[in-house]
Amino acid sequence: MIWLFVSIGVLTIIGSVMMLRPSPRDTRLAALRFDAIRNGLQVRSFTFKTDPAKTGVRDDIPGTGYTLWRNAKRQDGALRFRIVKQAGWDNEGLPEGFSWHNQGSAEDAELISRMLPQLQDDLLMLEVYENRVTLMAAENQTASAAAYQHFLEAFF
Numbered sequence: 001m002i003w004l005f006v007s008i009g010v011l012t013i014i015g016s017v018m019m020l021r022p023s024p025r026d027t028r029l030a031a032l033r034f035d036a037i038r039n040g041l042q043v044r045s046f047t048f049k050t051d052p053a054k055t056g057v058r059d060d061i062p063g064t065g066y067t068l069w070r071n072a073k074r075q076d077g078a079l080r081f082r083i084v085k086q087a088g089w090d091n092e093g094l095p096e097g098f099s100w101h102n103q104g105s106a107e108d109a110e111l112i113s114r115m116l117p118q119l120q121d122d123l124l125m126l127e128v129y130e131n132r133v134t135l136m137a138a139e140n141q142t143a144s145a146a147a148y149q150h151f152l153e154a155f156f
Helices: 002-020 024-038 106-119 145-153
Strands: 042-048 061-069 079-084 099-102 123-129 132-137
Touching: 024 042, 024 145, 061 123, 061 145, 079 106, 106 123, 106 145, 132 145
Parallel strands: none
Antiparallel strands: 042 061, 061 132, 079 099, 079 123, 123 132
16 A cells, blocks of 8 residues: 555656656757857747738737847847738738738848748748848748748848
8 A cells, every 4th residue: 555655656756757848849949949049140039019000910920039130239220121921901012921011112022932932931920120130930840040040131
């Protein structure tokens, strides 16, 4: 009878320790984000707030943003354009499923269409300023920090 209680106690302790271990997904995301930081990208979790009255894009987008800065001075530059992967009113020139959150040029739309397959992930949001570029991706298993960096560098 004592062995039964000892066995249950040991299994409870081992089970508690096993529950604390990160899942394979958590391990993969941590490695992806650490590689991005080592490559010079700023990584942060945030929610992109949409403007439904202006753009028709209804849902806010929560996720992890990867930002590449053009120079060491991190002052705000002028916004060039934003796109989101949601239905909106302005989607001229963009790939299917994307819409402008702040209108860009035809050249911007062409660059997005050309670079999107090289991302190797599902793009949720792209925000391009004069001094920085931020993307929010789905962080699928095919994602890599090098692909993110290459994609972001194309917009400078």
